[in-house]
Amino acid sequence: MIGNPFHVLATINSTNNYAMGQVNAGPVADGSTWFAMEQTAGKGQRGKQWLSEPGENIMLTTVLQPALTLNQQFMLSVAVSLGAYDFFSKYAGEETRIKWSNDIYWRDRKAGGILIENVLRGNIWQYAIAGLGININTPKFPEHLANPVSLRQITGKTWDSLELAYDLCRCLEERYSRLHPAVFDTWLAEYKEHLYRLHEPALYKINGEIFQGTIHDVLPDGRLCLEKGKEILELGFGEVEFIFAT
Numbered sequence: 001m002i003g004n005p006f007h008v009l010a011t012i013n014s015t016n017n018y019a020m021g022q023v024n025a026g027p028v029a030d031g032s033t034w035f036a037m038e039q040t041a042g043k044g045q046r047g048k049q050w051l052s053e054p055g056e057n058i059m060l061t062t063v064l065q066p067a068l069t070l071n072q073q074f075m076l077s078v079a080v081s082l083g084a085y086d087f088f089s090k091y092a093g094e095e096t097r098i099k100w101s102n103d104i105y106w107r108d109r110k111a112g113g114i115l116i117e118n119v120l121r122g123n124i125w126q127y128a129i130a131g132l133g134i135n136i137n138t139p140k141f142p143e144h145l146a147n148p149v150s151l152r153q154i155t156g157k158t159w160d161s162l163e164l165a166y167d168l169c170r171c172l173e174e175r176y177s178r179l180h181p182a183v184f185d186t187w188l189a190e191y192k193e194h195l196y197r198l199h200e201p202a203l204y205k206i207n208g209e210i211f212q213g214t215i216h217d218v219l220p221d222g223r224l225c226l227e228k229g230k231e232i233l234e235l236g237f238g239e240v241e242f243i244f245a246t
């Protein structure tokens with residue numbers, strides 16, 4: 001069950017790295033979760049850093065053992081994204097979105113990110129190490145960061161980030177406990193309903209070329225269908241970069 005057990009760490013390099021150390025040391029129960037008050041080397045997607053002032057925000061990692069095969073891994077990402085969406089939209093309201101493939105957005109600004117790392121034993125998907133960083137109480141972000149937003153900036157009040165982390169675990173569990181091939185179609189449709197910039201033009205970058213494109217669809221394996229002029233490109237994560245809202 002996600003959040004059971006729930007461990008609080010005062011300072012750690014990265015909760016994902018810590019969880020990875022735990023699974024390498026021996027068996028870890030499905031849903032075991034580590035929450036950090038402070039990360040000294042938080043990791044984001046594409047090798048980026050994940051920065052957060054101590055005690056302000058949610059930084060947690062949950063270790064999952066999904067009953068899926070590795071070629072169904074996008075559906076785990078959808079389940080975690082929907083859980084994070086269910087959580088954030090409850091407090092921030094209907095302008096919450098999921099940005100492909102698994103960021104949490106509010107209007108045109110990033111409120112949270114998800115980093116899922118897989119642990120394989122041979123061809124077997126043994127664990128998914130799912131790390132979530134959600135901006136809760138940051139009053140103001142450094143200028144050089146592109147476009148983040150916190151729940152405090154949205155709602156005008158401060159929150160108990162540990163209490164909210166428990167609630168995030170409940171929302172994730174609500175999805176994860178129902179994750180099964182039978183829900184894939186409905187959940188993918190739900191994911192697309194909440195998708196940031198679906199059918200709306202925006203700027204994208206591929207191999208250094210910046211162009212105006214429009215997200216047309218997301219395929220069951222997670223590839224993004226991006227309209228570029230008369231072409232429809234099917235892109236995997238890492239092949240395309242979203243530039244900024246127009």
Ligand SMILES: O=C(O)CCCC[C@@H]1SC[C@@H]2NC(=O)N[C@@H]21
Binds near residue numbers: 039044048059061115
């Ligand atoms: O780049 C992203 O959008 C993903 C960010 C994921 C950040 C979280 S914070 C908790 C966990 N530990 C890490 O080092 N990263 C993830």
